Amino acid sequence: MYKIYYTIGYGFNHHYPEYRRWLMRVNLTCVILLLAFLQIATAAKAQRISLSKKNASLTEVFKEIRKQSGYDFVYPKDLLKQAKKVSLTVSNVSLDDVLVKCFEGQPFTYKVESKTIVVSEKKSSIIDKVIDYFSAIDVRGKVLDENGDPLQGASVKVKGSALGTMTDKDGEFFLKGVPEGMIIVIAYLSYKSLELKASASMGVIKMELSTSELDEVTVSTGYWSTTKRLSTGSISKITAEEIGNQPVTNPLLALQGRVAGLEITMPGNAVPGVAPTIRIRGNNSLRMSSKNAFGVFALGSENDGNYPLYVIDGVPINSTPVNSQGGSGIGEGFDPLSAINLESIESIEVLKDADGTAIYGSRGANGVILITMKASARDTQPTNLSFNVYQGLGRVSRKLQLLNTEQYLAMRREAVTNDGNTVNDLDYDLKFWDQNRFTDWQELLIGNTAGIIDAQANISSGNSNTSIRFGGGLHKETLVTPGNFGYARISTEISLSHTSKNRKFKLSVMNSYGVERNDLFIGLNGINSALT
Structure with a gap:
């Protein structure tokens, strides 16, 4: 017993300095890790945010917070459709305070995990459900058209929920149990949608017709103008904004790739001023152009039977390339439209079918290209x-x-x-x-x-x-x-x-x-x- 006790005691005493040093290293490591964790937690709490937003979307606010703090937001794609607009002005406040203000009154909650803020739908407690039940209202109203007549079949929905109904033959609707402060969305085909704050009596609601893009676009056939909706012919229109952005000499080159059925081909040896080959819905004539051995149009063959008719402000012009009798310097001929200033063009319309070109007779058999020049606009500006x-x-x-x-x-x-x-x-x-x-x-x-x-x-x-x-x-x-x-x-x-x-x-x-x-x-x- 004594010998064993002595051996153990001697061994412990012999290695005690090394054991003590090891224990000190472990303690020091734990202290360093603890300080690091405390520093990370303090850094997270020390994030300072400055914001000034008015009626901004929650997504926009999230982007600004992420930009200043480096925290990412994670949420389902369709979750923020129910979000309300946010208005807040803060300066050098903590991240927690900004998040509290952002989510105030929102049907969401959030949780901070490391450098990520997870947004989820707020689950209503029993007390919240009781409050919502007693604060819910019954909404009534009447929807009329632009002439004051009842609008039957209009959709009436509560924004962000599945609660909704349709107007009856008298244009009236009724929604039961709508939470107070919710938004009512009223929609009907060909009318502008309305968003109104829910109230017990919404009274008479008058809808306004929405202007379709088909009614806004006006197309011309050369002798009269109509809307895109009422036009029965195949007409394509390019406006001045699209033409002016193209660095080309020929205004028709600005139409490349923009008009279906219009083929614009430049010769392989194209140089500035050369005439392109224009085809609308392919070749329609057997009378084709031919060239001699020097690449110049043979005399008389420049009268290609496949060129469309050009009409500039109601005046038809010859659309074939311009060549001199002895052969011009350009093998393909000069472009008859190259002298037109692109900035002076208001629009270009391409008439492609028989309905649009009938007024021009046989001259429009290959299609018609109408060029409208800019006129002096009447304006009160001097x-x-x-x-x-x-x-x-x-x-x-x-x-x-x-x-x-x-x-x-x-x-x-x-x-x-x-x-x-x-x-x-x-x-x-x-x-x-x-x-x-x-x-x-x-x-x-x-x-x-x-x-x-x-x-x-x-x-x-x-x-x-x-x-x-x-x-x-x-x-x-x-x-x-x-x-x-x-x-x-x-x-x-x-x-x-x-x-x-x-x-x-x-x-x-x-x-x-x-x-x-x-x-x-x-x-x-x-x-x-x-x-x-």
């Missing part, structure tokens, strides 16, 4: 001035990977050797050409930077009876090829309108003038030959 400028640059984005001089000569010598021959006078590239010269023909012929600049200015003035508008534009483009080649256009227009005081006499005058300068060559055949 003067209105607008000025728009844009500038751009262009380069060839991808080029062929070509051999340099050393690689080319090595390939040629290997080819001669593989044929079992030696270099002779017929191998002029190996015997007579400069063996140390290298010319990057792609960089030389199409390596320049093309520029484009467009400037538009308009001024208008008038009153309720008389108005005048004057505008001008400058458009200039250059090519990526060497030399002083380019395209420039200067255009002006003036319009004047007057209406008598009794509105029985109306006078409109519009005049436009455009000058084009085109220094371009016939396609890119010369460049293609040089590169190949």
Whole structure:
């Protein structure tokens, strides 16, 4: 017994300093972890928020809180549909205080877990249910149309709940047990929906007709105008806002991809001012255009039987490309619409079927494109001035990977050797050409930077009876090829309108003038030959 006791006691005393050091390390680790947890908890409580919102959605408030605190919000997708608007103004307050104010009066509750705030539906207690039962009201009302007649079948629902009903033949409705302060939503087809605060007697509620987009859009057939709803023909309309945003010389190029059935094709060697090929619902004639060996329209064949009819402010114009008898500089012909200033166009309508084009007879067999120019608007403002400028640059984005001089000569010598021959006078590239010269023909012929600049200015003035508008534009483009080649256009227009005081006499005058300068060559055949 003594020996055993002594051995244990001796062993304990012998290792006591090491055991004590181990125990101190454990205690120190626990203290550090405790301080870290306390610091995290203190940091969470120390989040300071500053907000100022009025009638904001709960989602908007959540985004701002997340931005300032870094806390994420988690909630079901459809939960916040029942949320009420939030109005609060706080400055440098704690996160808990902001959350309490946000959820005050809301049918939700929240729980903070780490850096996440979980939002869930508030479960009503027995006391809340008793209070809601005694505070619920019965809602009555009557719904009338715009003429004051009863509106039967209108939907009447409590927002955020399944409680709802329909109006009877007299336009009256009754909802039982609606919680006080809830929102009543009244809706009916072709009428604007109404949201009203629930009350025991809502009285007479008059609905307003909603204006459909089909009634707002007005389309023209050239000789009369109608709404999109009443139009029976296939008519597509592009407005000035859509046209003006496109950096193109031809106004019809702004229609690419915007009008179903309209095919606009640019030639492969297209340069500024070249005429595109326009087709509405495909080819309708066997009379097709043909070109000679130089890529120029053969004499007389420019009268393609598939071009649509162009009508500018009621005046038909020739839609075929413009060519001189000796062959123009542009292989595809000049575009007849390129002289029109895009800023002067109010809208473009495309008539595609027989119903829309019947008024034009056989001339509209291939479709009709109506171009309406901007008129001087009657305005009480004395003067209105607008000025728009844009500038751009262009380069060839991808080029062929070509051999340099050393690689080319090595390939040629290997080819001669593989044929079992030696270099002779017929191998002029190996015997007579400069063996140390290298010319990057792609960089030389199409390596320049093309520029484009467009400037538009308009001024208008008038009153309720008389108005005048004057505008001008400058458009200039250059090519990526060497030399002083380019395209420039200067255009002006003036319009004047007057209406008598009794509105029985109306006078409109519009005049436009455009000058084009085109220094371009016939396609890119010369460049293609040089590169190949």
